[in-house]
Amino acid sequence: MTESSDQTNPGRTVVTQMSAVYPELAGKVxxxxxxxxxMGATFAEGLATRGVHVVGADINEEQMLATAARINTDLESNALADKPGRVVGARVDVTKPDEHELLAQLALKEFGRVDFWINNAGIFPFALAEEITPEQIGATLSVNVEGVLYGAQAAARHLGPGGAIVNMSSVSALRVRKGRGAYCTSKAAVAxxxxxxxVEFxxxxxxxxxxxxxxxxxxxxxxxxxxxxxLASALDAVPLHRLGSPEEVFGPLLFLLSDSARYVTGHSIAVDGGSRHV
Structure with missing residues (x-):
């Protein structure tokens, strides 16, 4: 991976595709x-570039199908993608356990196996603590926490030894912000x-x-x-003084799925430019 400053916005960095390659991932699902x-689209494309077949799912089915089609088209013309994987798009409401099982069955139908499960779907509500409604806290916990649990349950039914699940938590699990009480609580629960x-799996x-x-x-x-x-306040709280890119989150994801992390479990990797220390 290489990076360069974005001269039009000093808080951003232009990041090229991750260069890390784990040959053992090719052919996995x-x-x-x-x-x-x-980030979810970045994950799907990055994995497919490395030969991993992907079932990409989202509540927005139309957008998911369009994203899958774009990735597949791009990979066909990408000289850097040697024997790329294929992305299949599907709709999912992560708050419904049965729909996770349908995703697993789709993976089995299309590719014959399931090796990895990335619980990335989430919502990011805003409300001051005194104004959080039952509907908002219910929806946040349902999507951000129950969605992870149900995805992991479906994964555990189909992944074999060597399989890996990666959940998306947040530095908000460790550092709270005004107006994000429901979100921070949900991400602490995910961690x-x-x-x-x-421990159980x-x-x-x-x-x-x-x-x-x-x-x-x-x-x-x-x-x-x-x-x-x-933005200025946010960047002051980041020792690297810039926003991260989805590609910089994909790097640790790739590691966690790879054999290089085969003795790593039960951990949370912070990808935050050091902000949790400030």
């Missing part, structure tokens, strides 16, 4: 939720749930880890990027 855009799953030879991103340049952080004061 991954399910990625929340894959229609943002702890990951540890619990790692270890008997099956399945590893479970999480990634805790900080400020990443996606649609979810538009609110801070579009507010100069908020």
């Amino acid at each position: 991954a399910v990625v939720t929340g894959a229609a855009q943002g 702890h749930l990951t540890e619990s799953l790692a 270890g008997d099956k030879g399945i590893r479970v880890n999480s990634i805790a991103p900080g400020y990443i340049d996606t649609a979810m952080t538009k609110w801070v990027q579009e507010d100069p004061i908020a």
